Amino acid sequence: MPRKRSSKRENDIPPKGAPGDDPLGEGELIETPLRARALVDELVEKTSPDDPRYPYLLLLRHQVEVDERQFNEARKVIGELEEAYHKLTSPANRIATFLGSPAPGIARIAVGESEYYANIDPRLDISELRVGCSVRINEAYAVVGNLGANPTGPIVKVRETLDDGRLRVGSEPGQITRIVLRGEALGEAPLKPGDEVRLDPTAHVALEHFQKAEVADYYFEKIPEIPWSKIGGQEEAIRLIRDTIEFPLLYPELYAKFKKKPLKGILLYGPPGCGKTLIGKATAYNVAREYSARVGRDVREYFMYISGPRILNMWLGESERMVREIFAAARERAKEGFLVFVFIDEAEAILRTRTSGRYLNISNTVVPQFSAEMDGLVDLDNVVVILTSNRPDYIDPAILRPERIDRKVKVGRPDRKAARDIFAIYLTEDTPLDPALLEEFGGDAAAAREALLDYAVDRLWRVEPETEFLEVHLVSGRVETLYWKDLVSGALIMSAVERAKDFAIRRCIEKGSEREGISREDLDEAIRLEYRENEIFPKSDTQEDWLKLLDYDPENVAAVRPIRPEKDYAAAHRSII
Numbered sequence: 353m354p355r356k357r358s359s360k361r362e363n364d365i366p367p368k369g370a371p372g373d374d375p376l377g378e379g380e381l382i383e384t385p386l387r388a389r390a391l392v393d394e395l396v397e398k399t400s401p402d403d404p405r406y407p408y409l410l411l412l413r414h415q416v417e418v419d420e421r422q423f424n425e426a427r428k429v430i431g432e433l434e435e436a437y438h439k440l441t442s443p444a445n446r447i448a449t450f451l452g453s454p455a456p457g458i459a460r461i462a463v464g465e466s467e468y469y470a471n472i473d474p475r476l477d478i479s480e481l482r483v484g485c486s487v488r489i490n491e492a493y494a495v496v497g498n499l500g501a502n503p504t505g506p507i508v509k510v511r512e513t514l515d516d517g518r519l520r521v522g523s524e525p526g527q528i529t530r531i532v533l534r535g536e537a538l539g540e541a542p543l544k545p546g547d548e549v550r551l552d553p554t555a556h557v558a559l560e561h562f563q564k565a566e567v568a569d570y571y572f573e574k575i576p577e578i579p580w581s582k583i584g585g586q587e588e589a590i591r592l593i594r595d596t597i598e599f600p601l602l603y604p605e606l607y608a609k610f611k612k613k614p615l616k617g618i619l620l621y622g623p624p625g626c627g628k629t630l631i632g633k634a635t636a637y638n639v640a641r642e643y644s645a646r647v648g649r650d651v652r653e654y655f656m657y658i659s660g661p662r663i664l665n666m667w668l669g670e671s672e673r674m675v676r677e678i679f680a681a682a683r684e685r686a687k688e689g690f691l692v693f694v695f696i697d698e699a700e701a702i703l704r705t706r707t708s709g710r711y712l713n714i715s716n717t718v719v720p721q722f723s724a725e726m727d728g729l730v731d732l733d734n735v736v737v738i739l740t741s742n743r744p745d746y747i748d749p750a751i752l753r754p755e756r757i758d759r760k761v762k763v764g765r766p767d768r769k770a771a772r773d774i775f776a777i778y779l780t781e782d783t784p785l786d787p788a789l790l791e792e793f794g795g796d797a798a799a800a801r802e803a804l805l806d807y808a809v810d811r812l813w814r815v816e817p818e819t820e821f822l823e824v825h826l827v828s829g830r831v832e833t834l835y836w837k838d839l840v841s842g843a844l845i846m847s848a849v850e851r852a853k854d855f856a857i858r859r860c861i862e863k864g865s866e867r868e869g870i871s872r873e874d875l876d877e878a879i880r881l882e883y884r885e886n887e888i889f890p891k892s893d894t895q896e897d898w899l900k901l902l903d904y905d906p907e908n909v910a911a912v913r914p915i916r917p918e919k920d921y922a923a924a925h926r927s928i929i
């Protein structure tokens with residue numbers, strides 16, 4: 353919208369005398385250099401106030417003034433509109449990635465997948481253009497602005513570092529890999545295969561090294577204080593572990609005398625929530641303490657917690673690397689004097705037999721790697737490997753061979769006595785109790801608590817329609833009904849006590865009283881809810897999931913049918929297979 357504009361400014365003083373060349377505006381109307389107001393002023397000046405036209409002239413001057421003001425305002429608005437129009441209609445600049453300057457004044461740039469040999473605006477300071485930085489380019493693809501480092505872009509894994517500094521990267525296994533330049537910001541960073549880097553948005557230059565969490569951060573776990581007394585039941589398992597792990601450490605001379613090699617690893621197996629992980633951590637805590645006392649110096653434990661499924665889901669080939677690194681770190685720590693526990697939770701995920709269940713079609717290269725690493729531990733007496741699994745039958749027999757993981761310890765469901773012990777661990781002596789219950793025992797809190805513990809266990813072990821939980825149809829044709837007591841676990845008991853505490857706390861708040869405490873009814877309701885809502889029990893009807901919870905040989909089970917009283921569980925009543 354070009355417009356001819358007067359070069360005169362508003363307050364220019366018009367020269368006295370003749371107006372422009374064509375003041376009457378014959379033909380095209382030409383703007384005179386004179387202002388109308390100045391002309392009128394002149395007329396006013398030249399006219400006597402007595403002249404009858406004088407008031408008209410004054411009126412005219414006023415009107416001219418008003419018009420002039422309006423004109424100026426309109427011009428300002430048009431100017432603003434023009435500027436906005438200009439902004440909104442000028443094309444956006446593309447953004448390219450600067451790949452280098454092959455000749456003076458020339459840039460190699462990438463726009464998307466394409467590359468260009470482009471001119472650089474001479475006003476730009478070329479020395480500030482870094483390989484990988486973003487640049488603004490105009491319609492001719494000339495570089496006209498430096499936008500500096502681009503903070504975004506895809507993350508990929510380094511597969512190989514080439515001698516000239518370039519990198520071979522690939523984002524997913526099986527995908528094409530590509531060669532990228534090393535951005536200046538990366539400098540000489542020691543990149544390893546498997547490291548992650550961020551590329552520029554056109555994926556030509558690696559810009560940033562994404563430091564992976566150090567392997568140690570990945571698995572090292574600080575264990576809380578878990579004396580053996582914090583574990584209810586499981587005496588047999590604990591005794592076996594102590595014999596297996598502690599004795600060789602505490603009595604090395606005896607082992608030497610009998611030429612007996614210490615065991616390197618144990619497998620804890622059993623249903624979920626019964627204390628496998630807890631026992632693993634307690635082992636690390638307690639053995640380190642007892643060993644310290646024995647050797648007369650402070651021996652610290654180093655507990656490496658490794659989740660099997662997490663390793664399984666790693667990048668192709670990376671699980672093996674991880675296993676290698678785990679054992680390398682374990683050996684290193686052991687040499688530094690730590691008592692090292694390599695704890696692999698849900699081990700069947702990575703150490704499965706090649707033909708087992710749902711993992712049928714994955715060739716397992718972790719098993720040989722793991723076996724070799726176990727064999728390499730022979731000379732180290734302060735590294736212990738503990739595996740846990742809900743499905744030990746899935747674990748490759750090569751792993752469970754003598755001198756590898758050759759002790760299997762069952763961590764089973766608690767019996768009545770163990771269940772009571774576990775209740776006692778969580779319902780501690782200082783837990784506030786219901787005033788009515790206390791009164792029943794004449795204020796004897798200890799007796800009231802004992803009664804509460806008895807009540808809780810009785811409640812769990814009651815055999816009645818309400819506590820029917822699962823029907824197991826055996827291949828032999830027999831049907832067995834399992835009750836609450838058959839599926840009880842430490843995790844469930846702990847969770848029930850926590851729930852009962854919630855009830856009591858809520859009552860305190862509602863009644864504005866601090867005297868409320870846990871009652872039989874709280875425990876009753878909490879236990880009932882546990883069996884209805886606890887995540888331990890599969891929500892799905894997958895037989896595989898249920899079998900993990902049961903002590904049956906999977907081969908003998910034809911079907912598992914949850915017994916759920918509620919109407920909305922009606923669908924679940926159908927047979928699973």
Ligand SMILES: Nc1ncnc2c1ncn2[C@@H]1O[C@H](COP(=O)(O)OP(=O)(O)OP(=O)(O)O)[C@@H](O)[C@H]1O
Pocket residue numbers: 582583584585586622623624625626627628629630631740741742763774777841842843844846
């Ligand atoms: N025997 C027990 N004594 C005391 N607390 C227990 C016991 N068993 C389980 N618990 C409680 O339940 C929680 C869960 O148990 P844990 O993680 O050890 O189960 P798990 O056997 O490893 O189960 P999963 O197979 O699901 O890994 C523990 O942190 C602990 O609070």
Ligand SMILES: [Mg+2]
Pocket residue numbers: 628629630697740
């Ligand atoms: Mg566990």
